[in-house]
Amino acid sequence: MADITLSSAVRANLNTLQSTAQFMSDVQNKLATGKKVNSALDNPNSFFTASGLTSRANDLSTLLDDMGQSTQTLKAADQGISSITKLVESAKAKANQALQTQSQYERKQFAAQYNDLLTQIEDLAKDSGYKGKNLLAGEGNDLRTIFNEDSTSKLDIEAVDYTDTALSTGLNLSDLAEGEGASASLQLQGGKTVITLQDSGGSALNTSSTLSDSTLISTTQSLSFVNDTATNPAVLSGGVSSTASVQDLVDGLNAIAGVRAEFDNGTGELTIYSDEDFYIGGNGSATTSFAGTLVDATAFSSTTDALINSGSFSVGDTLTLTDGNGYELGSFEVEDDSTVDDLENFINDFNGVSADFDTGSGRITITSETDLSLTSDNDDFASSGFTANTTGIGISAISDSGFATDTDINRTVDRLNTALSNLRTQASSFGTNLSIVENRQDFTKNLINTLEEGAGKLTLADTNEEGANLLALQTRQSLASTSLSFAAQADQNVLRLF
Template sequence: MSGITLSAGVRQNLLSLQNTADLMSTTQKRLATGKEVNSALDNPTNFFTASSLQARSNDLNSLMDSMSNGIKTLEAADNGLTAITKTLESMQSTLRQARQDKSFSTQSFDVNDKSVLSLSGGKQVDIANLSLSDSPNGKKATVTSSAAYTGPAVAASTSAATAGAGARAVINYHDDLGGSTISIDGNDITIGAFTDATDDAASADEAIADIQAGLVSAGLDSQYTVSRDTTTNAIIIESATTGKDSVAADVNLGDVTGTGAGATAASATYAFSDIQAATDVTGGGQTINANNDIDAFTSQLQEAMGDSVVVSNDGTNVTISTVATGSTALASQVQLNGPDGNEITAVSAAADGVDGATVSTMDAAVDEFSVTYGNATANITVAGGASTADTLASINSQLQAAGLTGVEASFDDDGNLSIAAKDPASKALSITGPDASAIFGSTTTDTGAAATNSEKAVDRFVEVINSEYKGQLRASNDNGKLRIENLSTQDLSVSVDKAGDGNKTTSTIGGNTVRADLANQFNELRDQLDKLADDASFNGINLLRGDSLKITFNETGTSDIDIQTKGGKSINADTLKLSDIEAKTLDSDETIDSLLGTVKDAVNTIRSQSSAFGSNLSVVQNRQDFTKNMMNTLQTGADKLVLADTNEEAANMLALQTRQQLSSTALSMASQADQAALRLF
């Protein structure tokens, strides 16, 4: 208070007491909070540094929950993989049990040397009329052509009416070809003006000469030959390649006046009811039966008229559209001549009665048939124009390529083609296909007989069955009877014509029920595998379903890990290539071995994924430990900057309390001195 005057001694003691009180207040606050620095006013540097360290520690602490959840998610996935591994091991055990099981059903039959057996079912068994050959040496199945065979009929180079040895592009001659430019396989070829356009044959020969020169210039002369049809003067461009792989030249008549610029689209529409009553179309062609099916008629007419037209229908009317060639209108190509019957004749763009130059293509002449021996089939194509040796080599090469190593083709001295088994065997050889009957006549199937060493009929049947149908059936002599063992889970039907007189007795040999039951068990385990994978989730994340788990390791998000199955694929039966199996799948030991290999691969895949997840788990756990240690370091560092030494602060408080008492005493004494001076007055 400004009105009070203190002596120097009192004031000095008062200031000392006030300072002590301030120090005591600070010390008491430190003891209460445990911190030496409680605000930026205490120590700005330490306060803000400690705050930064503590904030980072808190940020890292917020990531610990994510890491813990990640670890649990990985543990859930590992639980699933462990269970799946056990399931796969059970599947392996099931297959091994099936592999070891030999409880196949058998039945015995009375047979003699005249008996005929027919068997079907079981392990893809299809045996018709199995009998013993009159000769112990057996019989080779053989099918021979009905006449000398020289390959498919090939048209002469001077005829465009039928197919040639190579694929053909046929240009229907027109005098507009003179002075035009055409394109063959993308190469422009100029045809000079004709000397005498009224002489079609001579003009066609001039065009051929120009085309040949153009092919030489383009380097195509070895690929194509060019000739003239002596009847129609059509120009024939034939590929040097023969057979089914032969491709016709790509000919474009874009610059020919009769087909190029200026041509306009033409179309005509006919009521299908009129077509059904029509007779023919002007020009040559082929007859098509209209019947009552407009779609079938449309398809057949389109095929007959070729690519130069488009045939369509709206359910009631048939529309035929084309590009008019020169002065020729569509009406001159298609014309209905009054009701009379159910037939209509179509003419193609290259047929008689159509003006203008046109191009048509024709596949190479080939013969096609299929050879089946046992369970294997080869599709044979014979090219035209080949020598006998080349034809033979081609057929045998195709047989070998298709896996029919037990069959070969040959020609006899009369030129007849034979397809025959190399060795005697109780197998059927049959020839089918488009040209089978034309080449081989009505006899296109023959069955061989295996060679035998035994004298008794039963033993001979045993030899035949065990040699020809090994793996499908097993035969043995059961006290003079033929015992047949069905090596399958499927029923086997056996018909026995004991006397060979057509009187058959049919029996059924049941399938292996043990293997069939094991197949069902395998499928149940497979289903459980998928269910285990579906249930291995934690907090909505299932790594086994291909879900992705991202765990962040630092407060800035620059360090993290993405955890997922390899390729992001779900782990289930399908991705492990484990399919449901049928009972007959376990018929063959070889098939079971293959399945065991597949299951083993699946086990290896699961183990590999377990290893990958284990590595991921180690990374997360290491980061978790690192983060804990880092948080401890940050908190310790922050504490050292702001925490107080309580022992030191307690000692300071005691000293300050002593000082306060002394200061109070000194202040009291100073006041008493002032009072003593006042008594003098």
């Protein structure tokens, strides 16, 4: 190609076309990329400055994603605290309900429900995590949020532990004792005998008659009350002389624990009931039975046995079930046809109490989930060995529930109030941290935009300007092509000479 010689006009036009083509290529590249600086060759200062700005924007964009995850972690913890607060309020409501009743059984049920709520609180705390981070699960779950590229700006959020409500550094709410019941038994036994007191004429004595008026008693006799259960029968305290009245004898018998006497003025019949083997001794002797008056006390063997066949019961007696707080569960009035089955059903009517009668031993066993007492207005109730039992049958539970007393409940309410206060404080703390992270998110977004905008001002092309440049270059190219054609035609005119 070096041997080819172009005229100056053609060469000038050719150089112009080549230059224009190069300019058009540059402009088209700017329009295609949208940048006026695509490499360090275009503008080293602008290129490297923009690269620094873009790199920082990219770093901040990564941190922005981490901030977003921190925000979600905080929101999960805040939602957990909100739900836990509702459960603690429910637990407080249970405690207040327990205060409204004196029934130990009902309080025991409220204590169990309270414990169920604490279990739900722990489970809810365990489920309040986000992507493996749980601010309510304590150690190992602290959250660090970084705000700048060199990690000098950061926020550390300390986790709390609500997964164990008993922790003193957490809610400090321990499970309540639900209590363990116990049982006690009552021996049901008795017997009776009937003595007919008549005078020599066959007429029945009355309560005002003198005992010596009876054909059974001489004027020199005295009567004693004898415990026949002993190996050597012993005379019990008391006794009457032959000069005493029938009423004195009845009163003397009724004064003995576990013994009941009834006298019929119409028939002269003296009926004696006793919980233990018992008889009336003649002339104060413990070995001489008066008129064969032995009362053979045997254990009740059927649920149909009448209660009044025992010295512990009489018609009109009122039996009362009361728990350890003095709360009366109910009462039962003994009637002449009341049976063991009636007593058993009465006890079984109440929640947390059951009764079981053993026909073999004649014992009725009462089982209660709480402290309980079965008492009677009859002093002879549950007497044993001719000794009165004025306190009736008492059951002391192995352990009481955590809501057994008002003091226990009020102590729990105080702890619940403290827990609620701690929850609100912690919610406020998480809320403040969330506000900080969200504020830094907004700031970082705006800063990224600022950095990218600054980089763009250094590298982005003005498409309007470059479009105009391309149009001008296209016009220039067209004119250069025409000029080249003219120059070529001038060289061709020389050929016409030949």
